[in-house]
Amino acid sequence: MAAELEHEPLAAAPGRKGLFLGMLQVALSSFGGGMSAWSQRIVVEQRRWMSNESFITGLTVARLFPGPNQINMAVYIGAQFRAFAGAVAAVGGILLVPFSLLMLIGVVYFQFHTAPAVDRVLTGVVAAAAGMALSMGFKILHVYWRDPLALGLAALTFVVLEFKGIGLIPVVLVLGPIAMALYWPRQQRHG
Amino acid sequence: MVDPSTAWDTWLQVVWTFLRLSLFSLGGGNTLLAEYHHLSVERFGWITSSQFADLYALAEAAPGPSSMIVGLLGLGAGWDHGLAWGLLCGVSAEVAVLLPSTVVMVTAALSWNRLKDAPIRTAFERGLGPITLGILFHVGLTVLRTADHSVVAYLVSAVVCALMLFTRISPLYFMAVAGVLGAIGVIPS
Numbered sequence: 348m349a350a351e352l353e354h355e356p357l358a359a360a361p362g363r364k365g366l367f368l369g370m371l372q373v374a375l376s377s378f379g380g381g382m383s384a385w386s387q388r389i390v391v392e393q394r395r396w397m398s399n400e401s402f403i404t405g406l407t408v409a410r411l412f413p414g415p416n417q418i419n420m421a422v423y424i425g426a427q428f429r430a431f432a433g434a435v436a437a438v439g440g441i442l443l444v445p446f447s448l449l450m451l452i453g454v455v456y457f458q459f460h461t462a463p464a465v466d467r468v469l470t471g472v473v474a475a476a477a478g479m480a481l482s483m484g485f486k487i488l489h490v491y492w493r494d495p496l497a498l499g500l501a502a503l504t505f506v507v508l509e510f511k512g513i514g515l516i517p518v519v520l521v522l523g524p525i526a527m528a529l530y531w532p533r534q535q536r537h538g
Numbered sequence: 539m540v541d542p543s544t545a546w547d548t549w550l551q552v553v554w555t556f557l558r559l560s561l562f563s564l565g566g567g568n569t570l571l572a573e574y575h576h577l578s579v580e581r582f583g584w585i586t587s588s589q590f591a592d593l594y595a596l597a598e599a600a601p602g603p604s605s606m607i608v609g610l611l612g613l614g615a616g617w618d619h620g621l622a623w624g625l626l627c628g629v630s631a632e633v634a635v636l637l638p639s640t641v642v643m644v645t646a647a648l649s650w651n652r653l654k655d656a657p658i659r660t661a662f663e664r665g666l667g668p669i670t671l672g673i674l675f676h677v678g679l680t681v682l683r684t685a686d687h688s689v690v691a692y693l694v695s696a697v698v699c700a701l702m703l704f705t706r707i708s709p710l711y712f713m714a715v716a717g718v719l720g721a722i723g724v725i726p727s
Contacts (some may be wrong), residue, residue, distance in 0.1 A: 378601040408650050411663060413560065414639030415567035415605035422640050426647040434644045438636065445602025446609060450628055452596055453613045454621065460592060469592045470691065470727040471720025475713045476595035477685035478698025483568055484674035485703055490667065497668035504672025508572070509679065515573040519562050519669065526665035532657045 358395040360428045363436040369394055370421050370440030378445075382417045390424055397427060417441070500526050545619035551582060552612050552627045556634035563639060565670035567605035572673075572680035574611060584615035591685040599713050608635045688726040694719065 361369060369389060377385040383406065391402050405427075409419035418438055425437030459465055491497035500522065507518055555577055563570045571594070578584045585593070593614065597607035612631025616623035653659045686692045698712045719725055 374602065382603075404651070405647070408646050409643070410566065411666075412639070412643050412646050413563045414636065414643055415563065415603045417603045418605070418636060419639070419643050422643040423647040426644040430648065431641070431644050434640055434647075438640065442602070442606070442632070445600065446606055446632060449597065449600050449602065449606050449609055450613060450625060452600055453593070453610045453628065454624070456592065456596060456610075457614065457617050457624070460589070464721070466727055467723060467725075468717045468721045469595065470725050471694065471716035471718065472599065472713045473591040473595045473685040474691040474694040474720075474725060475698045475709070475716035476598045477591070477682045477691075478695035478712070479598060479702055479709050480568075480571065480594070480681035481678035481695060481699040482702035484671060484678050485699070487565075487667075487671060487674070491671060494668075497671070500668035501672035501675070504669050505675045508673065508676040514576070515570070515673065516558070516562055519564070519673075522669055523666060526669055527658075527661040528665075530665040531661045 361396055363429055363432055366425050366428065366433050367436040367440040370437045371443060374441045374444055383420065386420060496529060545623050548615055548619065549627055549630060552615050552631050553634045556608055556631050557638060560635050560638035561642065564666060565674060568677060569670060569673040571677045575680055575684060578611050584611065587684050589614060594681060599710065606632065608632050690725045694725065
């Protein structure tokens with residue numbers, strides 16, 4: 348079934364409005380989570396804007412470049428069809444509803460957060476959220492586990508940020524190029 | 539009534555802060571959290587440390603990308619100047635943090651396939667991973683220190699961290715349970 352779908356022709360390239368509405372649909376569908384799965388279902392399977400292969404390439408590029416992954420993915424999809432204008436339309440579509448909702452939550456928070464009951468509940472929620480933040484590094488640690496150079500670079504980055512009080516920008520600007528030089532692919536020798 | 543010139547100053551401070559950080563949001567954007575905390579609490583005093591922890595939790599719990607915390611930080615920065623300034627700073631902060639990375643990402647989306655065999659692509663893909671790893675551990679500890687003020691709170695964080703790593707349960711449940719624990723007074727604030 349999936350193999351047959353691959354051979355079906357793609358739909359016509361969407362315009363800015365189509366991109367906005369498509370990404371709005373992705374955002375609304377993924378309110379419970381799983382945004383990249385929903386965006387694959389809608390963009391590749393339902394609307395047939397792009398092949399699964401180019402969608403997967405997009406996920407890789409989105410993860411690699413600066414910016415939030417899910418938003419970068421919207422940028423990638425929009426840019427494929429309408430360059431910068433398409434990217435803006437797609438990001439607008441994916442952010443409109445959740446961002447408006449978050450601003451509303453923020454306004455309610457700043458209005459009422461001094462209430463003791465709210466404060467107590469938040470103490471718990473905040474502790475759980477901190478646990479989530481702590482898990483982020485551990486989650487990708489296994490990728491580098493057998494690479495002493497990577498672990499050394501990670502440790503150096505951590506120590507400089509944690510104990511030297513140097514800001515993120517100078518650290519990335521200095522250590523980033525050093526890391527890239529160390530991982531620069533060696534010239535293939537033939538013969 | 540707050541002096542409008544200081545409101546404009548705050549707005550400029552917000553926009554410039556997030557514009558310049560945009561291109562440093564490696565690894566999906568979470569690498570900036572510690573820097574956000576440093577700037578919005580210690581440097582500019584837009585919000586308190588405990589408000590930062592609250593906003594982080596709200597952004598994680600709300601639907602949509604958690605990197606939208608930037609909008610909440612902007613809202614907090616402008617809040618002292620009134621609701622309208624708060625919303626303006628919130629929206630501006632989000633636009634500012636997304637604009638530079640979007641421009642770069644558009645360029646990347648349109649040219650990445652042509653760079654398929656370029657050494658810089660390999661170096662970029664493999665070299666920045668370890669840096670991101672180091673930053674994420676720093677971010678984890680910073681959020682932990684900001685959020686937790688009792689042994690029980692640290693315990694809750696550690697349990698959630700372990701559950702995140704070893705189960706596939708949605709983190710929303712952890713936040714709900716921890717919220718109830720907080721409400722009944724188990725976690726001292």
